[in-house]
Amino acid sequence: MKSVGVIASGSRSFYAPILIYKEAEKDLVEEALAVVRDRVTRKEYLGIVRGLSKIDPLLPATQRSGVVDNPKLAEVATSVPFENSYIKILGELRDGRLEPPRDPPTPRSEIYLVESPEDVKLDLGQGLAVGSHKYSDIEIPLVPIYLPYHIGIVGATGTGKSRLVRALVDEVTEKTDWKVLVFDHSGVDYVPYYGKQRVVDASLVMPDPITLGQLISKMIRYDNEDHVVLSIYAYIANKIKPRERVKTLVGVKQSQQESTCDVDIVKNFDFTHVEKLMIKIDWDVNSFVSCIEEVGERFNVRESTIARVELMLRTYARKFVNSLGKKKLTTADIVDRVFSERLVVVDLSTVELVVRRYIVKSAIDKLWEIVDERGEKPRTLVVIDEAHNYACYQCKDSLESIERTAREGRKWDIGLALSSQRVIDFSTDVRNNVNTYFFSRLQTPGDFDNLKGVLDLGGIGADSISALGVREFFFAGLGNPLKLPILIKVREVGESSPAGGNVNN
Ligand SMILES: Nc1ncnc2c1ncn2[C@@H]1O[C@H](COP(=O)(O)OP(=O)(O)OP(=O)(O)O)[C@@H](O)[C@H]1O
Ligand SMILES: [Mg+2]
Structure with missing residues (x-):
């Protein structure tokens, strides 16, 4: 691994300022991974390089410098500026595992840049491999x-x-x-x-009756959603019920029974798992209109409104209602x-x-x-x-x-x-x-x-x-x-x- 600098004074367990060697300045980038080797404690730390900054002691930003009057001076002593930054310490490396850091790395400890997964044998456990660290290519699995x-x-x-x-x-x-x-x-x-x-x-x-009611109401520009939803419930009950009756009432044609909408059967009807019932029945706009009529009359919706809703249904919702049978x-x-x-x-x-x-x-x-x-x-x-x-x-x-x-x-x-x-x-x-x-x-x-x-x-x-x-x-x-x-x-x-x-x- 390339040695790039040393820990500077003031290091703490999770945060260590660093000084970067002149020749390593070009190699260092924000978010790079680095290993710190502490000669004194023999510990190794892994961290992320952050806060890169270039400092020129001869050019403090808050004091007037000669450069202001003499731009040529900027070309002199170009080797004076140096970089400093810090390492956000991720943990102590022990046998490839990362443990929470317990003490700060000693200043003067050397820092090495991690440039490939082989540089540091890091065991992050089995996980979901979504991506790898941008600079070292070490896989960071999701636990x-x-x-x-x-x-x-x-x-x-x-x-x-x-x-x-x-x-x-x-x-x-x-x-x-x-x-x-x-x-x-x-x-x-x-x-x-x-x-x-x-x-x-x-x-x-198949959506549920409430969602279906919202959809149809919007389609026919009718804001009385309750009327539409109740009609859907009546429609479902009527489509399911006659089939049951057909078995017992010999000689009565199913179509005759379906032509009208009986609002009363809704009261005692078991609508548990209503969507399952909805995918079983057939859907046609004419039978639905009869439920709209019956429910409308029952709840005192104005005759003219019912007539308008019927027209709108037949004009704008015919195709939609007729195709509901395809939702299986x-x-x-x-x-x-x-x-x-x-x-x-x-x-x-x-x-x-x-x-x-x-x-x-x-x-x-x-x-x-x-x-x-x-x-x-x-x-x-x-x-x-x-x-x-x-x-x-x-x-x-x-x-x-x-x-x-x-x-x-x-x-x-x-x-x-x-x-x-x-x-x-x-x-x-x-x-x-x-x-x-x-x-x-x-x-x-x-x-x-x-x-x-x-x-x-x-x-x-x-x-x-x-x-x-x-x-x-x-x-x-x-x-x-x-x-x-x-x-x-x-x-x-x-x-x-x-x-x-x-x-x-
Ligand atoms: N992991 C990847 N591998 C290969 N190509 C990628 C990858 N991530 C992004 N891209 C490229 O960038 C494009 C945009 O990616 P994606 O559709 O995932 O962006 P998004 O954040 O979901 O965008 P939006 O907010 O518009 O849905 C992709 O079409 C692909 O060309
Ligand atoms: Mg997207």
Whole structure:
């Protein structure tokens, strides 16, 4: 290893100022890893070089120098300036393991630059290989026991968040027994990567009556959502009930019974697992209109309003209602698939935002049903990319379920991996319960303060973060075996999954 300098006076257990040898100045960069060898105590320390600064004792910034009047002087004594910086000590190296530092390195101890993994035999344990330290290429694995303590991936657009998440998902499926449920908001980040056999198309998933009511109300520009929702319930009950009656009432044609909508049967109807009923029945706009009529009359909706709603339904929602029969999956089916196949990607791009939120919420709720009803641990990582659409303050529907998972997931092995451009996109409850972060170049200066609020940044400045390139992330928090934020380069992630989406069951 190249010797680059010595520990200067004033060293402390976690922070040691250093003086850099003149000829080594060109080799040293911020965030490089360095080993300190203490001749006196015979201890070795590993640390990160930070706070590089160039000092010229002849040119103090606060005193008028001759250079001001005589610029030629700047060319004289160019060897006088020197560099100083400090080492953020990660720990003491003992047999390749890193132990918390107990005493400061002795001043004059020599410092060596770590330029390759062979330079220091560092045992960081088995983990998920998402990336390696940018300058030494030492792999910094994510400790899998912290999956249920949740992972946040933040950075400006194009920094490589989605690729990082793919690397993480590949590692989780390959190296752990966890299951993974990926919600692909845009349909371009994960769907092509994992291939068709892993993908569930959200447009085939039946929403619940409330979400369906919201959708239809919006389509027909009608703000009485209750009227639409109650009509949906009446429709479901009427479609299910006659079939049962047909068995007993010989000679009565099914079509005759379906032509009217009986609102009274709703009262005693068992709507448990209503989505399962919804995927069984056929959907046609004419029968639905009769439920709108009956329910409207029952609840004193004005005749003219009912007439308008009918017209709007037939004009703007006909195709949609008639095609509901094609939705043959429920969110319970998605979770079943996660359990049998270990990795499922839901392509959310094919449906409206309210439905996307419903699917995210409802699938997470199904995982919690496994906990609540069977007392079993789902051991599932829920990946939500573009999470600002689901974990934000206004995302009422999905937020509640995400927050519960953020708060209680660690006890029941349900982990979240949330990716977004800004930390502030996550509600406070979510943000504070995410214990591992990968962050890259940030979208706005305010984001840095938000990050500081949830993480020990270990002395990283806003400037270091703003200089990060694509694929460069600071890895911080519980899942990082070094405990202090470290700069990694995410491993190469190509256009399709190396395992072709095949995972060991
Ligand atoms: N690990 C990687 N391996 C290979 N290429 C990468 C990697 N990370 C990023 N890239 C390159 O950078 C581009 C942007 O990456 P990615 O889509 O992951 O960014 P993002 O942060 O998710 O952006 P957005 O916020 O717009 O979704 C990729 O299309 C790819 O060309
Ligand atoms: Mg992305």
